[in-house]
Amino acid sequence: MVAPYPYPHLPDHTQLPESDGTFVKNFAEHPQSLLLTDALKPRLDALHPDGHYCIGQDCGIYWRQAMPPEPPERGAVSPDWFYVSEVPPLLDGRYRRSYVMWQEHVAPLLVLEFVSGDGTEERDKTPGRGKFWIYERVIRPPYYGIYEVASGRVEVYQMAIDRYRLARTNAHGHFAIEPLGVALGIWQGSYLGMELPWLRWYDQQGLLLPLSEERAQWAQERVAQVEQEAQQQRQRAAEAEQQAQQADLRAMHAEQQADQERQKTAALAERLRALGIDPGAL
Structure with missing residues (x-):
């Protein structure tokens, strides 16, 4: 409920002129x-x-x-x-x-x-x-x-x-x-x-x-920056994953080579024993 105007003997903002008929002095x-x-x-x-x-x-x-x-x-x-x-x-x-x-x-x-x-x-x-x-x-x-x-x-x-x-x-x-x-x-x-x-x-x-236009521009730049940082993080994670996979492959290859060497050593020892030679004495 709107309170009554407390000064009825004085004009309020609706009764007084809102313009004196002049115009703005300059465009700025x-x-x-x-x-x-x-x-x-x-x-x-x-x-x-x-x-x-x-x-x-x-x-x-x-x-x-x-x-x-x-x-x-x-x-x-x-x-x-x-x-x-x-x-x-x-x-x-x-x-x-x-x-x-x-x-x-x-x-x-x-x-x-x-x-x-x-x-x-x-x-x-x-x-x-x-x-x-x-x-x-x-x-x-x-x-x-x-x-x-x-x-x-x-x-x-x-x-x-x-x-x-x-x-x-x-x-x-x-x-x-x-x-x-x-x-x-x-x-x-x-x-x-x-x-x-x-x-x-x-x-x-x-x-x-900042003005609203500047705030909007800064917000867009911030969103772009966050997206760029996220993309860089994804790229670093992908590179780390790739490096981990390469390390696993190298470890697997080394294990295969070691297994092959063990097989070669066992075959050689078997031949030596067939010839009556004790591999442990060599």
């Missing part, structure tokens, strides 16, 4: 979101066996109820990618049209913005409307990342008491997101036909978290 933003979600999914599934987590991609977070005639979107920000822990993937049995802070009560753990320009908007600390100010003072995700696509540069801010502090990189040059046991860093490579410096996840040893 959507692939970048897919890349992050794809590589992180096995880790999230392991952390949340009950499936209680959600990921937003260019989805609105409503942090303040805008008062008419101000449009509701004025009280929302739309991160390019964010992750929220311990919330079910569906709300009231329906997918979320947006993420409403007064309805959810759980702040995202990590918010990422993909910057097409110089990052002025993402670093704006103007009270009440600056994006940095909204994240730091109202939504308050423990981690806030700004990824500058053109320069291939990322910086991560971490909440320290009540303000963001620029995080330091680890020994591998990546930004650790400790609750997830992973880190963010830049990877130069090709994804969906685009050669770019992509934002990717790394493990604590500095190794890339």
Whole structure:
């Protein structure tokens, strides 16, 4: 049974606009979101066996109820990618049209913005409307990342008491997101036909978290390797069996030669005795 909405005087995610009518700023933003979600999914599934987590991609977070005639979107920000822990993937049995802070009560753990320009908007600390100010003072995700696509540069801010502090990189040059046991860093490579410096996840040893396509390829390579090793073992067993058979044949041949020598010796002794000669005296 679905619990009644506890704030009837406030709009919920089904009553608020899910889009402000703008379009994605560049062709790399959507692939970048897919890349992050794809590589992180096995880790999230392991952390949340009950499936209680959600990921937003260019989805609105409503942090303040805008008062008419101000449009509701004025009280929302739309991160390019964010992750929220311990919330079910569906709300009231329906997918979320947006993420409403007064309805959810759980702040995202990590918010990422993909910057097409110089990052002025993402670093704006103007009270009440600056994006940095909204994240730091109202939504308050423990981690806030700004990824500058053109320069291939990322910086991560971490909440320290009540303000963001620029995080330091680890020994591998990546930004650790400790609750997830992973880190963010830049990877130069090709994804969906685009050669770019992509934002990717790394493990604590500095190794890339593989994408589903890479995991499938590695699994196929592992199956082929196991089959090759099994074939080599079968070949070694066949060679060992052949060597054992050859050893048995050599032993049989040696036994036959020894038997023939014994027969020759017995025949010779018999002739000598027929001639009156004692073989034992020779």
